[in-house]
Amino acid sequence: MSVPKKILITGGAGFIGSHLCERLVKDGNHVLCVDNYFTGVKDNITALIDNPRFEIMRHDVTFPLYVEVEEIYNLACPASPVHYQHDPVQTTKTSVHGAINLLGLAKRLQAKILQASTSEVYGDPEIHPQHEAYWGNTNPIGRRACYDEGKRCAETLFFDYWRQHGLRIKVPRIFNTYGPRMHPDDGRVVSNFIVQALRGDDITIYGDGSQTRSFCYVDDLVEALVRTMNTEDDFTGPVNIGNPEEFTIFALAEKVVAATGNSSKIVNVKLPDDDPKRRRPDIELAKEKLSWEPSTSLDDGLKHTIAYFDKILSS
Ligand code: NAD
Ligand code: UDP
Numbered sequence: 105m106s107v108p109k110k111i112l113i114t115g116g117a118g119f120i121g122s123h124l125c126e127r128l129v130k131d132g133n134h135v136l137c138v139d140n141y142f143t144g145v146k147d148n149i150t151a152l153i154d155n156p157r158f159e160i161m162r163h164d165v166t167f168p169l170y171v172e173v174e175e176i177y178n179l180a181c182p183a184s185p186v187h188y189q190h191d192p193v194q195t196t197k198t199s200v201h202g203a204i205n206l207l208g209l210a211k212r213l214q215a216k217i218l219q220a221s222t223s224e225v226y227g228d229p230e231i232h233p234q235h236e237a238y239w240g241n242t243n244p245i246g247r248r249a250c251y252d253e254g255k256r257c258a259e260t261l262f263f264d265y266w267r268q269h270g271l272r273i274k275v276p277r278i279f280n281t282y283g284p285r286m287h288p289d290d291g292r293v294v295s296n297f298i299v300q301a302l303r304g305d306d307i308t309i310y311g312d313g314s315q316t317r318s319f320c321y322v323d324d325l326v327e328a329l330v331r332t333m334n335t336e337d338d339f340t341g342p343v344n345i346g347n348p349e350e351f352t353i354f355a356l357a358e359k360v361v362a363a364t365g366n367s368s369k370i371v372n373v374k375l376p377d378d379d380p381k382r383r384r385p386d387i388e389l390a391k392e393k394l395s396w397e398p399s400t401s402l403d404d405g406l407k408h409t410i411a412y413f414d415k416i417l418s419s
Contacts, residue, residue, distance in 0.1 A: 108132045108157075110172065114165050114206065115179030117144030119285045120220070120278075123326045124177060125149060129158050131330075136171060140164040142194075143182045148285050165202035166194075169209055175333060176217040178206045181255075183222075185248065185376065186291030192250035199254030203261045211269050218274040218333050219262050221342060224252045225277060228380040233350075235386035236277070236342045246378045259342065266340055274339070276332045279346025279385045283322030283405060284412035294319065297357055298406075298413045301364040311375030313354030318384045320347040321405035324398035331394040339393055346385035347398040356402075363406050 111128050115121040116137030121144065129135050129152055137149060137160045152158040163169055165180045181198050182188045188195040203219065210217040226234045227242030242252045265271040282294035300307050328345040351359075357370050390396050 109174045110134045112136045112173040112176045114138045117148050121179045122148035122285055123322050125152060127326050129155055138163045143187050143287060165205055166197045168205050174215055176206055176210055176215055179220040184290040184292045188251040189247055195250040196254040199258045203258040207261055207265045210271055216272040219258055221259055221275050221277045222255050223277055223279040223383055225256050227252060232382050233384040233386040236344060236389055243378050248378050272337050274332045275341035276345045277342050279320055280317045281320045281322055281325045283409050297360040298410055301360050301366045301368045302413055302417055304366060304368060306369050306371045307357045308373050309353055309357055309370060310373055314352055316350045316352050316382045318347050318350045319402055320398055321400035324400050328394060328396050331396050335393055343389050344385040344387055345390055348385055348387050350384040363410055
């Protein structure tokens with residue numbers, strides 16, 4: 105068993121953050137969860153509230169934060185297109201000012217800091233599958249730019265703090281992740297399709313459904329984040345974290361309808377601007393440096409996620 109650490113998780117009341125809080129508390133660490141509840145909810149962390157090794161602080165990371173910790177996981181940022189486009193200026197501020205504030209904190213404390221980056225830094229990729237050396241194809245003035253370019257700038261800041269100040273940084277690029285505690289209204293494809301199927305509503309495919317994504321179950325993702333933080337100091341990333349099995353959005357819709365046993369109709373609606381056409385991670389670097397690859401199949405992960413939504417929709 106490793107020595108317990110004091111760990112800050114920003115965005116800890118969100119979907120991925122709440123699973124990460126649980127995992128790090130379970131490992132014996134002291135966890136400080138910081139969140140402004142823009143998309144996160146207290147219900148996600150209710151089970152931890154009475155734990156003496158867990159603490160919550162309401163705070164917006166666009167403002168400086170003064171706490172004492174040894175490791176920082178920076179997850180604060182809305183992740184679904186609907187949420188990050190709701191207030192795009194705040195989204196860019198969260199990524200950029202948030203990174204500046206947390207890097208400043210890490211510098212003062214000489215703490216190790218991990219940035220939850222994203223496959224969106226590759227934009228609508230011209231290279232398939234995407235590997236870390238690819239610089240991406242983003243539209244700097246489109247509706248997704250507040251997220252994509254904000255996250256790209258955060259990566260720039262991380263690498264400049266590493267070069268200029270010798271900070272210990274870790275930059276995982278997270279590909280589409282799903283599982284229990286996704287917000288039912290957050291508009292992402294897995295939660296949308298499951299909620300629509302459980303309610304007997306039409307399943308809304310944007311465009312013709314031929315675009316692809318690769319879906320990683322949240323438990324696999326959290327394991328990879330913890331392993332990334334625990335790599336040798338000379339490993340910074342960027343490192344792709346995701347499930348390399350690729351599905352069309354149409355195939356996902358069919359799987360969800362079959363798994364819920366529902367008879368929802370699949371309908372096609374307008375494709376949003378700049379929607380990436382194909383996305384699949386090359387995870388060779390993660391395999392080598394983290395000794396990690398995902399172990400949950402889409403069928404199994406969907407089963408757990410459907411059970412979760414079934415419970416919350418009927419309560
Ligand atoms: P989420 O929206 O459930 O969680 C984000 C959390 O950050 C929420 O709790 C929200 O309230 C909080 N937050 C937002 N702005 C904040 C601010 N200014 N100050 C403090 N807290 C703030 O999303 P998620 O899926 O859990 O994503 C977590 C992180 O992982 C994000 O940084 C996201 O960009 C990254 N990521 C997620 C995915 C995915 O598929 N889920 C993919 C790539 C990257
Ligand atoms: N999508 C869809 N129907 C929905 C929600 C999303 O067809 O109800 C599509 C969306 O256009 C995209 C894919 O599913 O091609 C993944 O969308 P999501 O918002 O989950 O993530 P991202 O686009 O950021 O990968």
